[in-house]
Amino acid sequence: VAKLTTPGKALYTGMLTASAGVIDDLIVYFLSEDYFRLVVNSATREKDLAWISEQAEPYGLEITVRDDLSLIAVQGPQAKAKAATLFTDAQRQAVE
Known part of the structure; x- marks a missing residue:
């Protein structure tokens, strides 16, 4: 998490115990x-x-x-192209 220094950026990481045991993954x-x-x-x-x-x-x-927020993961080799069809030009440019 120390790598996160820019507002709005995210990191996929592990949630670990104090002895480095894996609890789960999260963003x-x-x-x-x-x-x-x-x-x-x-x-x-x-x-x-x-x-x-x-x-x-x-x-x-x-x-x-927050029960009013959710995340849908679009994954795979064509994920970016498939997801791009759902957004406006401005939204696509914001994530490039």
Whole structure:
């Protein structure tokens, strides 16, 4: 996550225990110096959110669960071309 220094950028990464055991994977978005968005897997959402809340508590961090947001992953060798058909020219240019 330390690699994230530009607002709006994201990093696909692992959520690990203190001894480097894998809990899950997630996407971390850097929105500002004190505001990150974490996107966890829907299948393991409750487990992941419980673990994140447990880790945040000693630091007094505020966790806000957003049920009004979601993510659809478009993957594969033709993902960019297929997804591009869904967006306006301005939207396509914003992600190039």
